[in-house]
Amino acid sequence: MTKRFKICLGISCAIFALALILSIFGLGINQGIDFAGGMAMQYAMGKEVVQTDVEDVFKAMGIEAAVTVQGANHDEVNIRIKDIASEDVQTIQQRFVEGISEKYPDVQQSGEVNYVGPVAGRTLLSNAFWSVVIASALMLVYIAIRFDFSSGLASVLGLVHDVLMMLSFMVILRSVVQMNSTFIAAMLTIVGYSINNTIVIFDRIRENVKKYPSEARVAIVDRSVRECLGRTLNTTITTLLTIVTLYVMGVASIKEFALPIIIGILSGVYSANMINGYVWAMLDDELSAGKKAKKAKTAKA
Secondary structure: OOHHHHHHHHHHHHHHHHHHHHHHOOOOOOEOHHHHOEEEEEEEOOOOOOHHHHHHHHHHOOOOEEEEEEOOOOOEEEEEEEOOOHHHHHHHHHHHHHHHOOOOOOOEEOOOOEEEOHHHHHHHHHHHHHHHHHHHHHHHHHHHHHOOHHHHHHHHHHHHHHHHHHHHHHHHOOOOOOEOHHHHHHHHHHHHHHHHHHHHHHHHHHHHHHHOOOOOHHHHHHHHHHHHHHHHHHHHHHHHHHHHHHHHHOOHHHHHHHHHHHHHHHHHHHHHHHHHHHHHHHHHHHHHHHHHHHHHHHHHO
16 A cells, blocks of 8 residues: 555544544533433524623523524524423523523524424434445445445445544534534535545546556556546535635534534545545455465366
8 A cells, every 4th residue: 555545544543543532531522402402592682692691691590501692793692401301491491581681681582492302312313323324335335336346345434434534523623513413414415425526536447447457556546536636626625615605604503514514525535535545456456366366276276
């Protein structure tokens, strides 16, 4: 394998290891109410709001709440509270309005109050896991038929890499973003985006194998990646321009979707160009060596 491949694989493993260590020490993924359970509510305050004013009300109630100020005039707040029972939802709303009305007399509810129980959160997490597993298995079958088994296995390993990379950065950036149902949508989006990049390069690899049958597999991968580089840069940059704009200018819920997408796009391009092809080369070389050994053994017999 090339030195570049080893370096890239080492970088990925280091990121995974960092995320694992943080998780072991209790600094894992910051799960939102969609997974951990809890409630979310949104209020229009009637004027520009100071975040600490809202947080102080909940502290007086003995409740830990995540407060996000939003709206064009910074006059709305999005509130998320974990680990509460469904029967406490109405009481919390009433006590919050009574407490905040002293400073913001025009406060009023501006969105639906959503409550998610812990059982529903676990079900969502389980469904997300199986969605990725099933999608990966079906892609393995399709690519193995369309190309070869080595390509299919390398592609699926690339998908696993990209999903793990997204999860790792959700750990590393836990203070910036929570994991909610929007993350699942982002993850499934990236699974499709990433496999598309990989398929384009593998298609070029297949063409170059026919053109240069005597060339080493690693050299063919290098050639194919270079030939696809212009297309890769064009599609990646134009996609990132849109997603980064959404992240910069979007509200909190949009940011929760856009940030994992940005990470996933970068990871997908990174793995498709720097890892997946070389994994295919390694697998194909091993398969060819196995076939040659089997033929030699048969000839001797």
